[in-house]
Amino acid sequence: MENENHLSDFLTGKSEHTLMLFHHFVNEFEKVGDVTLYPAKTMIGVANSHKRVAWITALGKNFIHVVFPFKQPYPDNLCFQKITQVPGDTQFNHHFRMLQKEDVNEEVIEFMGLAYRDES
Secondary structure, three states, rough: OOHHHHHHHHOOOOOHHHHHHHHHHHHHHHOOOOOOEEEOOOOEEEEOOOEEEEEEEOOOOOOEEEEEEEEEOOOOOOOEEEEEEOOOOOOOEEEEEOOOOOOOHHHHHHHHHHHHHHHO
């Protein structure tokens, strides 16, 4: 499968810790619903059956960075380090930095579900 080859390109050379975070994040998302990973040129898309619901934008030495696109900002949270509006669009990108497995807590899982179910 072509996607798997590209995915391995993203994961090659990453620390054990980063790989553990990546797999934990994907496993937790799969508890929300069926997801498919779509490696792009600079990031990995996480999609349900009809749209991308998140983007893994960085696999750092000891973290992964994930962006959740929503049609409105959700400023009342403890999990997003920043929220930015896409210029000229109604999309608000919510930035989540995962440093430990425990960072995928109830609040993050709620936002995963919201992103997964969002029909907009």
